[in-house]
Amino acid sequence: MVIEFDRCGIQCIHEDAVAEVSAKMLSGEEALALAETFKTLADPNRVKIICALMHRELCVCDLAAVIGASDSAVSHQLRMLRTQKLVKFRRDGKILYYSLVDEHVDKLFKQGLEHISHSKEWAARFLELYGY
Amino acid sequence: MVIEFDRCGIQCIHEDAVAEVSAKMLSGEEALALAETFKTLADPNRVKIICALMHRELCVCDLAAVIGASDSAVSHQLRMLRTQKLVKFRRDGKILYYSLVDEHVDKLFKQGLEHISHSKEWAARFLELYGY
DNA sequence: TACACGTATGAACGGATGCTCATATGTTCA
């Protein structure tokens, strides 16, 4: 029987740097949760939904009309946005009106635009338009 | 031959709302670009890489040691981060030192944490630790 | 109570994503 040792051998060059940074690192679970948050905005249709809801609350089929997708597709995306607590809704009869949970979503969206504005001029224009 | 008409039939309830919001909406291409930016942070290992680089510049194998992934996996992820202009590098001999492009990446990361901090207390602690 | 309508949900399918493994590139040093 062969005992495999030296298998933990993660090679690094600067042990001190690795130790220093490791001490302040996110745990796997924490990194996953943060990644989930960004993943929520990592789809063009969800980006459009957030963008639309930054202006005013909208019902599902209006959202579908605005972003050019099927009601069903929008409903699926809204579930994800709800799960990640980016949007909330109120019911009025059989219609559900969706809106952004709070201003942090707005900020997150704009911070993304801010990054893009370094390479795309339309992003800078948008930020002005949206009041940044 | 059948002419399909009424196929543009996007049903909406509030025409005025749809018209108003549509006028301020991101184009498909713009939404895609923004989604790409968020997608860059939508993976736990990339989140960890950014987190690590917020403290100091690191070479590939040190990054691999810190986040607990293979050199190859980290190199693949760094390519994506480079392409999206979140990280840059300098060469010192055969070693490449990676670092964040600017403070916007830092802000984007923290804005994500800010959102999570509503439901997870560790996120709030992290923000304090990182000076927010 | 039955139907219409707005929305939600599950299955299923095609495409995207992230890993590993093998290999290539570029730099240092003997």
Added chain:
DNA sequence: TGAACATATGAGCATCCGTTCATACGTGTA
């Protein structure tokens, strides 16, 4: 120049994602 090393890259594969389609749910109205 050639070996050693740090990193990059491409192929292949398993998993994940976002859509459509069919169907279910819940509310108002006849």
